[in-house]
Amino acid sequence: MTDTPALETRRIVYDDGIVRRFTLASVVFGLVGLLVGLLAAIQMSFWQANFDTPWLTFSRIRPLHTNAVIFALVGNMMFAGVYYSTQRLLKTRMPSDFLSRLHFWSWQAVIIGAVVTLPFGITQSKEYAELEWFLDIGVVVSWVAFAINFFWALAVRNERNLYVAIWFYISTIITIAVLYIVNNLALPVSATKSYGVFSGAQDALTQWWYGHNAVAFFLTTPILGIMYYFLPKAAGRPVYSYRLSIVHFWALVFIYIWAGPHHLLYTALPDWAQTLGMLFSLMLWAPSWGGMLNGLLTLRGAWHRVREEPVLKFFVAGVTFYGMSTFEGPLLSIKSVSALGHYTDWIIGHVHGGALGWNGFMAAGMFYWLVPQLFGTKLHSKQLADLHFWIGMVGILLYVASMWIGGITSGLLWREMTDEGTLRWLQWTEIIDKIQPMYFARSFGGFLFILGWVLMIWNLWKTATSGKAVDGEAEVRVLAPRVAAGPSTAAIVFGTPTILTVMGLVAGFMMIDSSNPVLSVVGTVFLVGVLAVTGVRAFWASRDRFRWHDMIESRPLGFTLLVVLAVLAGGLVELLPGIVLQKEVPMTASGEYAVRPYTALELEGRDVYVSEGCYVCHSQMIRPFRDEFLRYGEPSRIEESMWDHPFQWGSKRTGPDLARIGNFNGADKYPHSWHWQHMIDPRRISAGSTMPRYQWLADDRVDLADTSGKLKAMKALGVPYTDEQIEGAVDDYRRQAAEIVDALIAQGEIKADEREDKIEVQLIALIAYLQRLGDNAVVDVASGGGR
Amino acid sequence: MFRALFEDGVLLDLPVVSMLAFFALFAGVLVWTASRRRRPHYDRMSQLPLED
Missing domain, CATH: 1.10.760.10 (Cytochrome c-like domain)
Structure with missing residues (x-):
């Protein structure tokens, strides 16, 4: 790409039709996903609420609920935000309308496919990866269309450097592709049934490497990109700290991928993997809160506007819920806390704080800002949006608090002993009875959130029908392609910062190898040396003409390569030992497997x-x-x-x-x-x-x-x-x-x-x-x- | 030398040394992030969402 002066100016018309389509899909399919969730929640209190119908039964509709909220509500919302902001940040229309449409319609086809398969028991039964093989192919087609269009836009952009939101989108596209393909590797045995290639502990590790990072790179990083674009726009102020956004991005992308095994603490998974997962989860505290503070402090000097502007209310609450969820996640990763919270409703409360508070409110804030722009009009009713905010907020708090109380109560009752050392609560139904009030409260909280969502749909509909669809236009300076100034992309990617990072990692692993004290000493000395060189280097780099990060921001290929290296490092360390090493299979005296295959x-x-x-x-x-x-x-x-x-x-x-x-x-x-x-x-x-x-x-x-x-x-x-x-x-x-x-x-x-x-x-x-x-x-x- | 190193219990300080090293990294990043020195490049990039 280029850093040359503009050759000419050109008027471009953005493709906002694709933004409108994804917005509509998000609010409508989102409502369906939320209603299915409410039906599932009601069945926790009234088992009869499945009406003795297989395809309405909790165990079949819960996967539909989670998939609908993740891939339909948040997925479509994310795509709407990405298409809108990417075109404007790169100052170019999406290069291919065909690919945009292929992406949209194939994604909706997958969602419809989920609706007609999951309730009928066609599932892989891996959480958030339940879709069977033929739908997985649809997901891949859709994602590839999206990726080609996105990276093509990067290639023809008219803005030299990539803004932080674009970095987060790149990390999402790359990482989700890797996660989804690896976790869904399967052997079809019929038109509607397949067996995954991994089994047992390896399957568990792969699944939660995927499951955790689906949360990270589908529900978090793209929404952070949206935060970095839409929050400054709504507040009318630039992001608080661009430096902090650099730290936020790289730390998050690198650390997140290692944390998956915290879903498997105290299981039969090897101890080293559990400890690794816990440690990296705790490290996530720092970048996550850095990002939250960066979002909230963007409003410095504009807090008075939060009172009057519902968009800002939703964004502020959404970012705050992000902070709360990213505090709670690492907390639950501490082994002793996990011992109490795992398998309980505490986890349900945790994920809904993120899903409803962070994703749901960020979606609402974005839609309330976006729809008036897309239809060239004003929001139909700020009062109604305010009402949505407060109803939704009460709903989320009721939901999350009830699940915290219910979850911790369950965890404590499961482990409570009599003076004689026997279990005090032997009957499972006694424990469920005790938390029933919390299930009622949860259902009511969920109902309130849905009520707010319905108010939003009405408000957005009235807004859209009061105006007419308009596509944004802009006068942009067209930049001529030329070899960029400074070192080559390869020299930047494999430059000093990358080398120091790799050396620091090697030193860290040497240091924590407790089986070899000499290696630990050498590793520690090595690490201190690397950090010292990094400090000196950082000081002198401030005088360089070409600064490393400024340069990498203008090289999409190099930037993407670094993202790939950052996410693959953790993935390979976690997955490769289990895949490559031969299974340690206990054998009998007669040389047969001790564990018989199923008949x-x-x-x-x-x-x-x-x-x-x-x-x-x-x-x-x-x-x-x-x-x-x-x-x-x-x-x-x-x-x-x-x-x-x-x-x-x-x-x-x-x-x-x-x-x-x-x-x-x-x-x-x-x-x-x-x-x-x-x-x-x-x-x-x-x-x-x-x-x-x-x-x-x-x-x-x-x-x-x-x-x-x-x-x-x-x-x-x-x-x-x-x-x-x-x-x-x-x-x-x-x-x-x-x-x-x-x-x-x-x-x-x-x-x-x-x-x-x-x-x-x-x-x-x-x-x-x-x-x-x-x-x-x-x-x-x-x-x-x-x- | 290593024998003396281990017998003197220096190894027990390894976690402390590593914690200090990581804390130094954290503090360094924090100082850099909080630096009030303005950079035209950062100012320009921060303004991008507000340009359209």
């Missing part, structure tokens, strides 16, 4: 478990705590889930952990009839249970045409099935299912004349899978396998 029936049952979304309420990961040992049995071990594609460790316990539901301390926990009755109506077994009925599983059938193919796919992914097992999968399936059906007939649950009919129903397969859970903990080394 054909158990595998089909597992697919039913995945399809129904059981993981949204039940974990399969017992932590090494006394109360969990007493309640669930032995702590989970890493090899127990080694054949699990995908892992089902879960992240929330609305119901109890199921890792040992089939086998508790070496014996069957419940007979088949217990599971049969429990799934048909949980209250037959557990009075007061809030779990919905899954009676349709007793009638819906497993498609045995796919069973052999599923075993074959698993074998391709490394699960040690023999050719005989694959060929005889259906016969094995029917034989094992018949044993369970016969037991249920003997126990009076099934009539004898229904025997043949029930052998292929989904509930029989699910029972086989549930009865298998925990068996892997019992390894009989001498006889050659697990039970």
